[in-house]
Amino acid sequence: MVNRITVIGAGNMGGALVKGWMKAGMASELTVTAHTQQTLDRIVEACPGITAMLDNSKAVQDSDVVVLAVKPWLVENIIAEIKPELKDKLLISVAAGVRHERIDVYAMPNIAAEFGESMTFVEESYKAAVAAELFGRVGQCKVVPQRLMDAGMMMAGCGIAYVMRFLRAMMEGGVEMGFYPAEAKEIAMQTMQGAVALLRETGLHPEAAIDKVTTPGGITIKGLNELDHAAFNSAVIRCLKAGLK
Ligand SMILES: NC(=O)c1ccc[n+]([C@@H]2O[C@H](COP(=O)([O-])OP(=O)(O)OC[C@H]3O[C@@H](n4cnc5c(N)ncnc54)[C@H](OP(=O)(O)O)[C@@H]3O)[C@@H](O)[C@H]2O)c1
Structure with a gap:
């Protein structure tokens, strides 16, 4: 069971997920990080009840699920930064086109998650079901084989x-x-x-x-x-x- 979710990167996509999950009644389960305090202030104002901080490692400590929503070129460094705290937590990435051995689930939501109307693709894996359940709270979610992830991104993300x-x-x-x-x-x-x-x-x-x-x-x-x-x-x-x- 998922008790706490940390979203790393509160930008367009991460912010939309946080807002969508907040509207689904999950505010007290959400922790979010960003690079700047300005972004955190904006998301806290929009999502009362969430936890926000600049420290990625600390944000990950008490979570069951970590969602990486930073630009693709930052993924590797951020995984290295949070690795000591990650342990066996479920790591989901929404970063387009980046693969990493530590990532458990690849997902491709879209920004309509903010309004509970995302069309999300989750790549088949033995941990896909937990991710699919979470993304299902902010819209429709389809679990697909890896070969269809890019097609899903083009149709629904782009x-x-x-x-x-x-x-x-x-x-x-x-x-x-x-x-x-x-x-x-x-x-x-x-x-x-x-x-x-x-x-x-x-x-x-x-x-x-x-x-x-x-x-x-x-x-x-x-x-x-x-x-x-x-x-x-x-x-x-x-x-x-x-x-x-
Ligand atoms: N936008 C979409 O429609 C969409 C759809 C599907 C997937 N994606 C994927 O989502 C990812 C993010 O895209 P985006 O459009 O949301 O980008 P974005 O708006 O630039 O958001 C990126 C966020 O990452 C934060 N960030 C940067 N460095 C960080 C660090 N070291 N620690 C914690 N947070 C950090 C930034 O914080 P600051 O704001 O403080 O700089 C920003 O809030 C990409 O990999 C993209 O492929 C995007």
Whole structure:
């Protein structure tokens, strides 16, 4: 059973995990570290009840699980720094593309963890279940073989950025047609939310959902065909594969 979690690195990803776990009622079980006091002050203000400190070794002492959420190039030094206190504690890393013999579980969450909406991938290992349970508290979590971790990162970790680009494109189209940016943003977000709800509720394939809004000879098909002329599908597939080694 997990009693205490230490998150090393309270930046975009570590901070989102801490905020998500806090919202899941785990504040008193969380310790977080950062490089600067300024970052710690920010996270403590956002997450009352958590423990925050600059000393990584001390932060690890009383934990059962340690989550490394620092930039990839810092992982090796930080493991060396906390090693005397690590002992048999579960060490999870969310750092992209870094492998280390001491890391027990590799995980790839995304920053929607802050709102309980992460899509997290945990690499199969004999300790994956504990990590999957923890990440399951801040969204959906899938345990996958190592060969799918990079694909998961591209679709869900980086995917947040790609979805933002699609939303921005919709907004810009909306503004060109006469909406104020704030209105266009709301319209684009609600439309995306509606599309996701439609798929979730009905279980439809996206193309079957498209048939529901596409009248033969109508205006929707004109827009869909423009996307095809601009190689939208191909662009998205190439975008997802661009980061694969
Ligand atoms: N951002 C994402 O969407 C995302 C998604 C999945 C995985 N990841 C992975 O998450 C890791 C962190 O990325 P990020 O975007 O969160 O970076 P970030 O915003 O720069 O956060 C890194 C954090 O590490 C802290 N830090 C630096 N040196 C430290 C030290 N010696 N001891 C303790 N903490 C230290 C920094 O503290 P200060 O703020 O005080 O400098 C900062 O809060 C990366 O390895 C990345 O691959 C990120």
